[in-house]
Amino acid sequence: MKRTTADLLAEIRKTAPLIHNITNLVVMNATANILLAVGASPVMAHSRHEVEEMASLAGALVVNIGTLSDPWVEAMLLAARAANRTECPVILDPVGAGATAYRSRSVRNLIDDASVSVIRGNASEVLSLVDAGVTTKGVDSSLTLSDAAVDAARGIASHYGCVVAISGERDLITDGDRVLRVANGVPLMTRVTGLGCGLSAVVGAFCAVAGADRLDAVAAAFGFYGLCGELALKVSDRPGSFYIAFIDALYAAGQAEIDVWLKVDESG
């Protein structure tokens, strides 16, 4: 995985893939800066008049439901279908699914009506997609990654033919068959808004340059992103300056840091 991760990162920096984000109002700025730091070219567009055209030009489409309203729900579906037509990977971040009926319903409609390549969220957001009994506290997970959660994630991946990636103490990434676990990352990342959403965008960048092997690409994105969190924590253990150091690390880290810090394992 170290070689794969470094190669994909180098390819992002060489080709600057266009990543089309339809994301929430809280994290747009951070998402754009995170993608720029990694080496990708972010664009945000949400009007139904342009999302199909923009998605068709993109290397990946990232859809994030963090601050939904009806025009955005419509745009997300239009964009995802357009991305499907050009085989552009679609990353879905179901922020707050399980917190309100509207979020849960909107995201279920999306994954039923368009093909999604990767679903990335926390445990309760992802598991609420198939279990109406799972609730989310705002945008914070109410679950940990138990064995039952791993089985549920594999089931979702198999059912929708996508990669399911769940952030947690040890991240879980599965295509329904293989299961990868990523041990990078630090808890302080949850005290800065948008770092989960930013990871979904970086998953988009890695998928944009990865070709068919999306499971490894998603794990590479998680591992690289998490190790940049570890590098940032060496600079500061307070969230304001930690965030700045994290952006700096995304920009500066490369092969050498990946060789030392990446912790991705195949399990079960």
Added chain:
Amino acid sequence: MKRTTADLLAEIRKTAPLIHNITNLVVMNATANILLAVGASPVMAHSRHEVEEMASLAGALVVNIGTLSDPWVEAMLLAARAANRTECPVILDPVGAGATAYRSRSVRNLIDDASVSVIRGNASEVLSLVDAGVTTKGVDSSLTLSDAAVDAARGIASHYGCVVAISGERDLITDGDRVLRVANGVPLMTRVTGLGCGLSAVVGAFCAVAGADRLDAVAAAFGFYGLCGELALKVSDRPGSFYIAFIDALYAAGQAEIDVWLKVDESG
């Protein structure tokens, strides 16, 4: 007040109350990071399809009119009424009231049609709620906290049965009866966008854990927030790095800093 402030802060950090923000597009990211740094759990949601459900789950609702449009005005009213039904405190930040007729009208409709727990703004924003002759320059106050302003603030608090909190050189906090003054804070805080709005959100966090004594909770929020500004100024006197140091201070400051720096007094 030092004990109250430290206790409320500790309770926020222990329970991470969910704070539902319907706020403006400029400050969403900063507001979320400020709440996370203090220890609360922020969520943003503005669709009429989910604001009632989200507000009913929240420990406080923070409504901020900084970038209004009709769907948001509708959502704010729906959310505030839902919050009223569960006795969830509602914080109103009337950003730019007095600058345009639309803002003044929207905020007056809101306080007439729903019950608001705290109104926090600058002097001209707050006083324009009851005096159509008061104008605001964009989002900057055109008034200082004169004796006449103090009387007007007390009148607003009594009329609406809420706490009125006005930021200024010495902040004014009143429930119509008691008047507290807070001498914490530094002028550089006005040179970073969203720090006033962020204070309204932190007032929400303090009210979420405070129970019935909202006057003291609001003063505690003002005092803690302002002293974090003073701590940040020791790190940097320039607004970019000052903001980062301020977020760091909100995360790291506690009992010890409160004991030394808090400056809340009861007056008149």
Added chain:
Amino acid sequence: MKRTTADLLAEIRKTAPLIHNITNLVVMNATANILLAVGASPVMAHSRHEVEEMASLAGALVVNIGTLSDPWVEAMLLAARAANRTECPVILDPVGAGATAYRSRSVRNLIDDASVSVIRGNASEVLSLVDAGVTTKGVDSSLTLSDAAVDAARGIASHYGCVVAISGERDLITDGDRVLRVANGVPLMTRVTGLGCGLSAVVGAFCAVAGADRLDAVAAAFGFYGLCGELALKVSDRPGSFYIAFIDALYAAGQAEIDVWLKVDESG
């Protein structure tokens, strides 16, 4: 130009002109912080119920199409016409023009139906306004500033009676007659989101205090903004901490830095 630049900057800091921004969702926070750092008073408002009133109070209106939707397109036109009535300068940033038909069409309608004082963008965004064959990659330029591009920029300025300002390795600023080139700025500025948009806002601040000579005011804004980038690069060559240092420089730099670093020349 050094004297002009320092004088205009001092005037901004003395009078804090109100800058009304109708800008994109990604950069609102950065735009507000950039304007505050320079010394201006930013306000964001996009509802059709208030944009005319707000624009009529402003020292400059800045319109940026980075995340368009129909209500915003309508508001931009209303605001621009209101600004025209009070002779308030209108700055247009055609973000992503040339990337989708919707953006190109919207911005052409705007410049046909209202009078614009300054158009600021990258080469392909600006040239796409008059050449449907020019395409933009998301929000990144696909062109460099060739001699042909200079001629096209002069043509646009003459046709619309405005200043055209194109960011590039050496920025180009022309009123159709005179051509100024600015050699300030560093490439790392393109790796932080919103710094181009922020420059358009700062152009607004300089025009707000400049009176009739807008060509020099725009060049002064470009030169000052770019040299603050150079000062920031001395602090950090990584984008997270570079952005913070840049905000600090916008706040702290003045006559002394302008005297040493400003590089504005008249050419051709």
